[in-house]
Amino acid sequence: MQITEYNAQTDEQLMKLYQSGVEPAFIELYGRHSSKIYGFIQKRIHNKEKVADIYQEVFIKIHKSKSLYNSSFPLLPWIFTVTKSVLIDELRKDKKIIQVDPEILNNRSGSDESVSPDLEIESMISQLPNIQKQAIELKYVNEKTFEQISEILNIKPSNARQIISRGLRRLREIASEGDKNDSK
């Protein structure tokens, strides 16, 4: 099959060819969708090196899990899901160095000293609703301003402030609930 003939194929047909190891099918898919993946990551992460790492990781994950794709479903949502999952995994890795409001840590005064505060915070953050989780990660992991967070999450700056404030409040609640459970 000539390279030009791949232009006429649908994403799903190309993916099927890629699944059976046809390289030009990958190149065609790459040409069609790489900028979406890059742009999406860039909107969420502003560190260029990190963007490059995540971008490469997305394609490696697409390659390794291509056999899991079912060609009877549209390809783009699948690529998007892979992209998002790699992005979230990377943010989770970074979460270990997050430093949230010291008040939250102080509220955990009765907690087990042997447990790392970072890990405690990580598990508490995982209990937040998605939007609060993302906003807090952007604020404290990526050190974004409220303006930038609002752009990334497609919300108003005042909303971004409110979501983070609610998230922090919820974290305090989770922390004090944990304390009550510890003292029982």
Added chain:
Amino acid sequence: MTQNDNEWLNDYKTFLSSNQDHVPIDLNTKLFVKMEKLINPPAWIVFLKILAIHLVTGFLSLSVCHQFGLNPFNTEKSLSDWFMNVGGHHFCMLGCGILFVAVSIFSAGLFLTLEEVKSLKRTEFLQNLALGLISLGFFAAFGAELALGFGSLWLLGGLIGGFFATSLTWKIRLYN
């Protein structure tokens, strides 16, 4: 629609509209180098993987089929005796070669990626020949007495076994 569904949909819309950003050329190049290795793995790397697997499976297979009299597990029964009874010495050499290489290639197929199996298929003659010659070298090193005629028959068996095992592995991987 739940809040999570809405979030997913909003993110997806952002994803679809993110195609104005151009990927930097150096990043494209870096990624293509990595992907090239994954999509077209070098044949010698594939061979090294097969060889490593062959060292284990080949050694283990000596427990069911003694090659050139080598019997490290001291087992009483051997498929080579059966080959010998059925078709004589020549058939035994051919059968042992087929079995020895085919088992290893088939086992390797379980561990290799689809692209690596494809690379094996592309270079199957060379890969199977090298595997056969290295095996004969090992047999000689461990004291087997190899005659040119019987050794060649064994090698031919190895090539036949390798060819069928590669084709079968490729078909299984492609349709699964």
